[in-house]
Amino acid sequence: MSQEPLVDQEIIFEVLENQLTDNDPKQVKETLMRLCMTGHSREDALELMACALAPEMEAVIERNETFNLQRYIEHLALLPEMPWVTE
Numbered sequence: 001m002s003q004e005p006l007v008d009q010e011i012i013f014e015v016l017e018n019q020l021t022d023n024d025p026k027q028v029k030e031t032l033m034r035l036c037m038t039g040h041s042r043e044d045a046l047e048l049m050a051c052a053l054a055p056e057m058e059a060v061i062e063r064n065e066t067f068n069l070q071r072y073i074e075h076l077a078l079l080p081e082m083p084w085v086t087e
Helices: 009-022 026-037 042-063 069-078
Strands: none
Touching (some): 009 026, 009 042, 026 042, 026 069, 042 069
């Protein structure tokens, strides 16, 4: 039995697009540019960035935690590596 994700993927991408439009946090646009400049398509870069955003959104929804902006920014900086993801 597979577990449904707590946050819909479309919502994560909508949040990313809003962050890019608002340039807030600025590291989102910087990360997109960095990933694209190192050979990732925009779509692939957004998918990687969604992997950094999803755990923060899930923490807010599942554990009623405050969004951890610093951790999110740290995860964006590590992309395309994702040491926070465990299999």
